[in-house]
Amino acid sequence: MKVIELEEKYILEYIKYMISSFKTIPIEINNAKYHHNTSYSDVPLVLKQGILSVSELNRLGIKKYSPEILNLWSDIESHINGIDSISLSVVGLKDLYVDEFEYDPFIPTKVDLNISSDISTLRSSIHYGNEFLCYENIGIDKIKSIDIRLLELIEKRKDFTIKDIINKYNCLKDVALAIKENNLDIPFREMSNDNCALDITKVSEMPKLILK
Numbered sequence: 001m002k003v004i005e006l007e008e009k010y011i012l013e014y015i016k017y018m019i020s021s022f023k024t025i026p027i028e029i030n031n032a033k034y035h036h037n038t039s040y041s042d043v044p045l046v047l048k049q050g051i052l053s054v055s056e057l058n059r060l061g062i063k064k065y066s067p068e069i070l071n072l073w074s075d076i077e078s079h080i081n082g083i084d085s086i087s088l089s090v091v092g093l094k095d096l097y098v099d100e101f102e103y104d105p106f107i108p109t110k111v112d113l114n115i116s117s118d119i120s121t122l123r124s125s126i127h128y129g130n131e132f133l134c135y136e137n138i139g140i141d142k143i144k145s146i147d148i149r150l151l152e153l154i155e156k157r158k159d160f161t162i163k164d165i166i167n168k169y170n171c172l173k174d175v176a177l178a179i180k181e182n183n184l185d186i187p188f189r190e191m192s193n194d195n196c197a198l199d200i201t202k203v204s205e206m207p208k209l210i211l212k
Contacts, residue, residue, distance in 0.1 A: 002207035008162055011211065012154050015169050019151060019190055022202050026195040027187040032144035033117035034088040034132065035105035040171035043111050043146060044178035047186075051113070051138035054083040081124075085133040088115060093130050100129035108149035108156065108192070111175075116142040143186055146175065151192035166209050176203035 006014055036051055049062060054073055057063040065073075074083045081087040089103040096102060105112050119142055121132040150168055153160060179186060179200050188198045 003210050004207045005210045005212045007212045011162055011166065011209070012157065014209070015165065016151060016154060018169075018206060019198075022198040022206075023190065023196040024199050025197055027145070027189060027197045028195070029114050029145045029187070031117045032114040033090055034115035034119065034121070034134075035091065036086065036088050036113045036115055036138070037105055037107065037110040038113060040111055040148075040168045040175075043113075043171070043175045046113070046143070047140060047175070047178040047182055047184060050140050051086055051115075051143075053081075053086055053137070056137060058083075081133050085135045086138060088121060088132045088134055089128065090130050090132060096129040100125070101127065102130050103128040106149065106191075108153040109160075112147040112149075112191070113143055114145040114147060116144055118142070140182070140184065140186075145187040145189055146179075147189045147191045148172070149190070149192045151190060155192075162211060166211060170208050172198075172203050173206050173208060176200045180204055 004014075038046060038051075045062065049060075052060070052062070054063075054065065054070070058065045058070065070083055089105045091105065093102075115138060119134055119138060120136065121134050124131050124133050148168075150165070150172075153168065154165060157165075175188060176198075178184075179188060188200060188203070190196045190198055
């Protein structure tokens with residue numbers, strides 16, 4: 001695997017330059033009402049298994065959770081989706097109450113998966129006015145795009161370490177490889193400032209970045 005080793009003072013400019021070199025044309029997404037956030041590192045798994053509930057991840061042995069953790073997370077008063085459903089959000093709703101909490105799926109620390117409107121959900125406004133729960137596994141075919149906002153994260157540098165940003169940047173290669181290996185036709189977009197699709201081949205071939 002190709003790697004490039006850089007001193008800290010060069011890291012952010014290098015990442016910005018590389019992402020710019022990956023950008024292609026804007027791709028608009030239709031029929032994608034829902035959003036689901038996940039970590040950068042978990043996206044390759046999602047592209048192989050789909051989006052699964054905690055109980056399903058545990059049952060299949062994909063992730064191992066202790067009985068204590070499962071019991072804790074099954075308390076829907078603190079964990080609204082429990083262990084048997086998947087939390088989603090919808091933006092632009094017009095029926096929220098004044099001062100009602102609204103979940104922002106565009107946070108740059110997470111990957112934003114745009115999910116098809118054609119899934120069954122139930123609204124749950126206990127924690128967020130725009131939260132919806134899906135009680136079925138969400139298949140890969142329901143993922144309409146994979147959106148990152150890594151450039152925005154870099155602009156908010158004071159809140160994150162260089163290692164955090166490097167780790168997320170290196171995950172881009174893994175995401176692109178998963179798209180190619182699973183022969184998926186899912187747009188991979190950088191959405192910090194505008195709508196820019198990323199060239200999957202270029203991202204999959206990028207060297208991993210190491211802090212010198």
